[in-house]
Amino acid sequence: MAASAPTIPSFDAPELAELKRALVTAAHVLDHEGITDGYGHVSVRVPGAPAFLTLAAVSPGIATLDRLVMLDLDGNRLGGAHGAPNEWPIHASVLRARPDVESVCHTHSKWSTIFSVLPKPLQTLHHYGKFLPAAGVPIYRQAGLVRTVERGDALAAALGDGPAVLMRGHGDTVVGNCIEQAVMRTIRLATIGELAHLALQVGEPEYLTAEELESYASDERDPKRGWEYYTQRVAAARR
Ligand SMILES: [Zn+2]
Secondary structure (H helix, E strand, C coil): CCCCCCCCCCCCCHHHHHHHHHHHHHHHHHHHCCCCCCCCEEEEECCCCCEEEEECCCCHHHCCHHHEEEEECCCCEEEECCCCCCCHHHHHHHHHHCCCCCEEEEECCHHHHHHHHCCCCCCCCCHHHCCCCCCCCCEECCCCCCCCHHHHHHHHHHHCCCCEEEECCCEEEEEECCHHHHHHHHHHHHHHHHHHHHHHHHCCCCCCCHHHHHCCCCCCCCHHHHHHHHHHHHHHHHC
């Protein structure tokens, strides 16, 4: 008997409620931290299914539960609000190529954009960048929005099996094994970009080597702690 196709829950299924709340919070956090602006989006895979939830063509800072959409990996709308992000193939292609990834953030981060066009790679000069490749974050060089699966697949190829890819003249795409990790990595990538930019004004930084980064015990062993911090900040700002 042929294996049956995985079941995709309905958009309103109770089992998705917590993920949807986290998705909205993630969007608010990235906006509050100044990483997204009117554009950018976060997605999360529908657990075990060839589908994902993301923002329904709404700016991250004003995302709400009724401005989410569920798409399959071909971009077909399965439920939720109308209006998928123009760049939905970023999420579909990365989630298809990377079974280990559960969440994807795409931003137009100014720090990632700077390093997407410089002749110098974005390398790590703080242990917050422990998750990044010591040799530098790869760059997807094709200009233009990622509005086709062909471009999405090229972006996923540039990402490879890594945590992040810069997009030339555009921003970045960052992945994680959960929403919290993807958001924390996105914030830390921006921090590393800002620090590297400042350091380069003075001289050539002595970047941390892979071996040195490995010696740090911090970073991702407790991503919930950073998540708690950032969610409290955004909650306080919205009271
Ligand atoms: Zn974009």
